Amino acid sequence: MRKIRKMVMEVKPDIVHSHFVITTLLMRMALYNYRVARVFEVPGPLHLEHSVFRKADLWTAQRKKDFWIPTCKWSFDKYKACGIDDSRLFLTYYGGDLVDKEYQKGLLRSELGLTEKDIIVGMVAYMYAPKKFLGEKRGLKGHEDLIDAVAMIQDKYPNLHLVFIGGPWEGAEAYEKKVISYGREKVRNIHFLGTRMNVPELYQDFDVAVHPSHSENLGGAGESLMLAVPTIASNVGGFPDIVIPGKTGYLTEPADPSSIAVAIETVIANPFEAKSLAENGKKYLRDLLNAKKTSQDVYDFYRLIKERFDSYT
Numbered sequence: 200m201r202k203i204r205k206m207v208m209e210v211k212p213d214i215v216h217s218h219f220v221i222t223t224l225l226m227r228m229a230l231y232n233y234r235v236a237r238v239f240e241v242p243g244p245l246h247l248e249h250s251v252f253r254k255a256d257l258w259t260a261q262r263k264k265d266f267w268i269p270t271c272k273w274s275f276d277k278y279k280a281c282g283i284d285d286s287r288l289f290l291t292y293y294g295g296d297l298v299d300k301e302y303q304k305g306l307l308r309s310e311l312g313l314t315e316k317d318i319i320v321g322m323v324a325y326m327y328a329p330k331k332f333l334g335e336k337r338g339l340k341g342h343e344d345l346i347d348a349v350a351m352i353q354d355k356y357p358n359l360h361l362v363f364i365g366g367p368w369e370g371a372e373a374y375e376k377k378v379i380s381y382g383r384e385k386v387r388n389i390h391f392l393g394t395r396m397n398v399p400e401l402y403q404d405f406d407v408a409v410h411p412s413h414s415e416n417l418g419g420a421g422e423s424l425m426l427a428v429p430t431i432a433s434n435v436g437g438f439p440d441i442v443i444p445g446k447t448g449y450l451t452e453p454a455d456p457s458s459i460a461v462a463i464e465t466v467i468a469n470p471f472e473a474k475s476l477a478e479n480g481k482k483y484l485r486d487l488l489n490a491k492k493t494s495q496d497v498y499d500f501y502r503l504i505k506e507r508f509d510s511y512t
Contacts, residue, residue: 200229207233213505214238220246220256227259236508240268240497242293243416244436247277249333257281263511266504268497271416271437286507289500292417292440294490297399297425298481306397307404311390313360320349320463321362321405323398323419324412328367328374337454341411341433342378347456348411350385352464359467361386364401366394402426407466407473410438413454417441421488424448424480429473431462441487447480449473 203226207215215230216238217223223239230237239256246252266287269275275290308314322345329335337343342363349361363382367375382389395401399422402408408423410432417437423430424441430448432438433455442448449465451458466473486492 200225203229204233207235214501214508216240218242220252224255224259227261227265231261235264236266236504237264238266238268238500238504241270241274243414244271244274244277245339245414247274248414253281257283264508266500266507268500271440273436273439274416289496289503291493291496291500292437292488293421294493295421295425295484295488296490297422298485298489300399302399302403302426304400304403307362307401311360311362313404316358318356318359318406318467319362319404320345320359320407320409321364321402322409322411323364323402323422324410325365325368325394326371326375326378328371335413337413338374338378339413341413341454343381344411344454344456345409345459346378346382346385346389348409348459348463349389351456351460353387355464356467360388360390362390362392362405364392364395364398398422399426402428405429406470407431407463409459409463410442411451411453411459412436412438417488420448421484424477425484425488427474427477427481429466429470429477430480431459431466433459441480441484443483445476447476447483449476 214236215226217226218240219242246256267278268289269278270292275288278288324340327339329338353359379391405428407429410418410420412418412433415436415438420430420432420438420442424447430442432442432450433453434450435453442450444450449462451462
């Protein structure tokens with residue numbers, strides 16, 4: 200907090216922009232008596248889903264200083280429901296730059312020794328260990344739910360392969376080992392590739408990408424759709440902003456392996472429809488998640504925030 204105050208006193212910014220809950224709370228406490236506009240760009244809805252952390256966010260905010268940039272509609276609506284005025288809320292998304300790039304196809308199938316006849320169901324996400332203080336019994340990203348879903352249908356599709364890309368996040372090595380052990384026990388054709396630096400290329404061989412998170416902003420669904428990969432996501436947080444049934448992809452019930460299994464089978468049975476939806480998703484996100492647009496949004500918000508902050512003070 201002393202370092203924050205020292206930096207702000209030296210730089211004298213018009214706005215201090217923070218991401219994540221803990222950094223935002225520290226910033227607010229450090230600058231409690233300092234005259235500067237403060238912006239919390241909200242990376243996801245998790246803290247808003249739990250009363251203690253939601254109240255900490257709201258209680259530490261000061262009416263004339265604090266503004267929010269939620270990055271999905273669910274979070275935006277939740278802040279409004281909590282009484283935050285529209286003049287202090289600005290909605291945009293985290294932008295990407297995958298849409299207009301070309302990536303090589305066939306790398307993943309070659310690495311795993313698979314053919315075009317094999318079905319690849321893939322998931323790209325770091326492994327986050329369950330947070331017991333939040334009552335979580337399974338990882339936030341839903342790895343175990345996808346394993347259970349594939350286990351339900353693997354006998355019907357003996358050429359189906361389940362691929363996980365993404366290693367442990369910040370000390371979750373023990374949890375990663377549990378997921379790997381659980382997966383190998385339940386699913387015959389399963390592959391854990393760990394953290395990889397060529398994810399867009401690996402996505403090219405997915406027949407379907409699944410994002411079974413229990414809580415999420417846009418998550419990896421933005422990446423898979425920008426790459427025109429058929430996409431399944433749980434109906435939580437910001438996923439419905441971009442994964443729209445009948446338009447861009449498929450939504451499932453959260454923490455429900457049977458619902459995921461049905462969606463996977465739907466994609467397998469209707470590959471041309473699934474690919475058409477994914478192409479629609481790519482077109483839809485070309486503007487919505489364009490990094491130049493979203494950064495311009497934030498710049499425009501800065502101008503409004505400064506005007507409103509100056510009018511308050």
